[in-house]
Amino acid sequence: MIRVGINGYGTIGRRVADAVGLQEDMELVGVTKARPDYRATMAIEKGIPVYVANNEHAAAFDKAKVPYAGSLGDLLKLVDVVVDATPELGAEYKPVYEMAGIKALFQGGEEHELTGSSFVAQCNYDSVRGKNMTRVVSCNTTGLCRVLHALDESFGVAKARAVLVRRAADPDEISKGPIDAIVLDPTTLPSHHGPDVQTVLPALKIATMAVKVPVTHMHLHSLMITLKRPPTKEEAVQALHDAPRTLLVSGKSGFKSTAQVIDWARERGRPRNDVYEAVVWSDSVSMVDDEVCLFLGVQQEAIVVPENVDAIRALLTDIPAADSIRTTDVSMGIAHHG
Numbered sequence: 001m002i003r004v005g006i007n008g009y010g011t012i013g014r015r016v017a018d019a020v021g022l023q024e025d026m027e028l029v030g031v032t033k034a035r036p037d038y039r040a041t042m043a044i045e046k047g048i049p050v051y052v053a054n055n056e057h058a059a060a061f062d063k064a065k066v067p068y069a070g071s072l073g074d075l076l077k078l079v080d081v082v083v084d085a086t087p088e089l090g091a092e093y094k095p096v097y098e099m100a101g102i103k104a105l106f107q108g109g110e111e112h113e114l115t116g117s118s119f120v121a122q123c124n125y126d127s128v129r130g131k132n133m134t135r136v137v138s139c140n141t142t143g144l145c146r147v148l149h150a151l152d153e154s155f156g157v158a159k160a161r162a163v164l165v166r167r168a169a170d171p172d173e174i175s176k177g178p179i180d181a182i183v184l185d186p187t188t189l190p191s192h193h194g195p196d197v198q199t200v201l202p203a204l205k206i207a208t209m210a211v212k213v214p215v216t217h218m219h220l221h222s223l224m225i226t227l228k229r230p231p232t233k234e235e236a237v238q239a240l241h242d243a244p245r246t247l248l249v250s251g252k253s254g255f256k257s258t259a260q261v262i263d264w265a266r267e268r269g270r271p272r273n274d275v276y277e278a279v280v281w282s283d284s285v286s287m288v289d290d291e292v293c294l295f296l297g298v299q300q301e302a303i304v305v306p307e308n309v310d311a312i313r314a315l316l317t318d319i320p321a322a323d324s325i326r327t328t329d330v331s332m333g334i335a336h337h338g
């Protein structure tokens, strides 16, 4: 059993904790919380040991009379690997994990340079083997990597261009905007998303731009990808269908917007309405000369969760990539066609 601790039990940490709990080869040893709020008490009710990362957090728990299992240092002594899901405090915690002599994985809010290794399971699982740490890339980078890697494998990507329409905040982030604006994110071009894809797919030529809109539930990317061996539309759709962790939807079936994707997840009974897949509108997939154009949806809170599970196996075991991806997918109810 791989013993897993999670530092930070927020949007990503809570989901990774539940996904780890579904794995037969992993044990969730505990999580940390900063505030003794309802999420802390709900974790305790679920039987998850809750630790605190520092004295200030301990004092807040003591004051609220919410019990905790110990300090972050206590938790790190009990685990083989820590998943850092803090609000981009990786640089502060990296030496703490190193001192504890355990493996660590970080999230996409951190710079690639923090670990020198960035991870998307279906693209570069084996590159992480034997390393002490890696970074699971951001939600947008994960979605782009899944789709671009699938097309590159089948048809060769000469270059990719993407315009990202980004959700402004997660659903519970009540003080983040914009409320009534489309924010150029950033105004200078290209955006950082292309170089972030290159931390996983270094040879891929890509340029991106992004805007932020007053939405909380998903990102939507418009992609134009020049292919070396242009396929038919049907061949392109098939390649995307066959890739792991992609979900094909279509306007004809009622998926007119991101809202129907979330509704689909709700109807599937997915925990928290989560969509772990990169969502491709099959009717958007079109060949224009040697370019394929398509719409890609990314649910920011969920897409990286299966990647975290696979990154744990890649860091700590000899299990082949395809086996880990299949195991993770089956456990989480993701249709597997990898």
Ligand SMILES: NC(=O)c1ccc[n+]([C@@H]2O[C@H](COP(=O)([O-])OP(=O)(O)OC[C@H]3O[C@@H](n4cnc5c(N)ncnc54)[C@H](OP(=O)(O)O)[C@@H]3O)[C@@H](O)[C@H]2O)c1
Pocket (backbone or CB within 6 Å): 007, 008, 009, 010, 011, 012, 013, 032, 033, 034, 035, 036, 039, 053, 085, 086, 087, 088, 089, 107, 108, 109, 110, 137, 138, 139, 170, 300, 301, 304
């Ligand atoms: N949210 C997304 O859509 C998304 C998608 C992909 C990647 N990411 C990345 O994932 C990482 C985590 O983001 P998130 O959205 O999950 O953040 P979040 O919801 O703000 O959760 C952060 C967690 O860290 C805890 N925390 C706060 N200060 C801490 C400290 N000093 N030490 C240890 N833990 C502390 C918080 O505790 P309390 O709950 O008690 O406040 C919370 O549980 C970031 O790198 C982010 O860029 C986020």
